[in-house]
Amino acid sequence: MKLLLLISTLVAVNGYITPLLSVRSPTSRSPTTFLRSTATPPASPTRKAPIFDEVCETTGVTLTRFMIEVAMLNPELAELPSLFSGIETACKAISNMVKRSQLTGLTGLADGGGSINVQGEEQKQLDVMTNDVLKRALRFTGKLGVLASEEEDTPVDVPSRKTDVMFDETSKYVAVFDPLDGSSNVDAGIPTGTIFGIFEHDEECVVEDSKDMTEDEMKCLVNTLKPGTDLIASGYCLYSSSCFFVMTIGNGVYGFTLDENIGEFVLSHPNIKIPATSKIYSFNEANMPQWDPPMRETVEKWRLGTGRSGKQFSSRYIGSMVGDVHRTLLYGGVFGYPSDKKNKNGKLRLLYEGAPMSYLMEQAGGLSSTGKERVLEIVPTEVHQRVPMVMGSKDDVQEVIDAYSKA
Numbered sequence: 001m002k003l004l005l006l007i008s009t010l011v012a013v014n015g016y017i018t019p020l021l022s023v024r025s026p027t028s029r030s031p032t033t034f035l036r037s038t039a040t041p042p043a044s045p046t047r048k049a050p051i052f053d054e055v056c057e058t059t060g061v062t063l064t065r066f067m068i069e070v071a072m073l074n075p076e077l078a079e080l081p082s083l084f085s086g087i088e089t090a091c092k093a094i095s096n097m098v099k100r101s102q103l104t105g106l107t108g109l110a111d112g113g114g115s116i117n118v119q120g121e122e123q124k125q126l127d128v129m130t131n132d133v134l135k136r137a138l139r140f141t142g143k144l145g146v147l148a149s150e151e152e153d154t155p156v157d158v159p160s161r162k163t164d165v166m167f168d169e170t171s172k173y174v175a176v177f178d179p180l181d182g183s184s185n186v187d188a189g190i191p192t193g194t195i196f197g198i199f200e201h202d203e204e205c206v207v208e209d210s211k212d213m214t215e216d217e218m219k220c221l222v223n224t225l226k227p228g229t230d231l232i233a234s235g236y237c238l239y240s241s242s243c244f245f246v247m248t249i250g251n252g253v254y255g256f257t258l259d260e261n262i263g264e265f266v267l268s269h270p271n272i273k274i275p276a277t278s279k280i281y282s283f284n285e286a287n288m289p290q291w292d293p294p295m296r297e298t299v300e301k302w303r304l305g306t307g308r309s310g311k312q313f314s315s316r317y318i319g320s321m322v323g324d325v326h327r328t329l330l331y332g333g334v335f336g337y338p339s340d341k342k343n344k345n346g347k348l349r350l351l352y353e354g355a356p357m358s359y360l361m362e363q364a365g366g367l368s369s370t371g372k373e374r375v376l377e378i379v380p381t382e383v384h385q386r387v388p389m390v391m392g393s394k395d396d397v398q399e400v401i402d403a404y405s406k407a
Helices: 002-012 014-021 063-073 080-104 125-139 183-188 215-222 285-290 293-304 321-331 350-363 394-406
Strands: 144-149 173-181 192-200 231-239 243-248 253-259 264-269 280-282 334-337 367-369 389-392
Touching: 063 080, 063 253, 063 264, 080 125, 080 173, 080 183, 080 192, 080 231, 080 243, 125 144, 125 173, 125 183, 144 350, 173 183, 173 350, 183 192, 192 321, 192 350, 231 321, 231 350, 243 264, 243 321, 243 350, 280 321, 285 293, 293 394, 321 334, 321 350, 321 389, 334 394, 350 367, 350 389, 367 394, 389 394
Parallel strands: 144 173, 280 334
Antiparallel strands: 173 192, 192 231, 231 243, 243 253, 253 264, 334 389, 367 389
16 A cells, blocks of 8 residues: 555656756856857856655645755755745745735835836835845845845945845855836736845955945955856746746756645746747837847847748737746747847846846756847946846747847
8 A cells, every 4th residue: 555655656746756857967157267158158066956756745845845955965055045945935925915915005106106216217115015025034044145136226336325235244145136026017917026146155255334334345245246157046936827936056947836725835847948949039029120130130030930940930028027037938939128229238137137037047958148148147347237138948049149140
């Protein structure tokens, strides 16, 4: 009887086990090696992915268990589960806030309108509240050295003003995040999400008071501005028909779905691999006349079916980066927000949107580029720096890169 039960359990969870057993050792990456977008991504320190030979029938593989296994297999990441626990808790809270926002009066603009963030954008109520939820959840993990958010002032450029950057002498990590991507659509019930990236923190850099920093302390804060090649983990939470938690630690991409019956994220999409080509693109086509000629001509060929693949593409655009990227990862295709005459540097933020999402995309076997260079190799010069982006299926993104090369 026990043998039959074990066999039935393994069959039921075969979707978890088989892909995990097939995970290959990732290539290592070097932050000091810079290659063109057409090159194979540089390699990261070899990290081991968990293999589950026994799975609980009731709960499956939870995110908590997954991260414990990661820490056991990769001692250098021993403190990462604490930080992921904070992010996980914040995502659960934000998911509930978003779902109930129509009933609790959390729709509309912050302060009735007129509340502007550092980038000159009017804030929604949920922008402010979700930012605070994430700050508190991450701060109390005790593992955070520096925190940078879309809704926060830059800790590098404006040291004399309140920045709400958190410091801890025993900290190990730098966390960057967009607390509620797509918040302009939240009142209409369109999918929104949280994007995060995690870097190593220089523990010798200790800032005693963020309001009155010395020159040396300011130099420490500049270390927050790192290229995506330095990421040790990244991911997003998608608040939609289900609440999804998709992440990478540099060895493949794993997706978890929130099981509200047990209050845990459960592994549902192990070892996500994006198809090499597709016939879907996700762009704001209203801006198409303003794009660079290589970008405009490539998309026009896709529309007509005269591109490299010979397939006629369909347009699927939500207007929420997390939602569009999530669909692109699962189904294949190309997501992008190219530069145009109005947004010459693109619209997406490099540090906490572009780099974390590009890391995920490359770990899933895709590409991410500005058209001219690999997004992960761009070193930010300021926290809220913008960047043009095209990411998705390898062959299709390569077609864009080649078009820019010819131009």
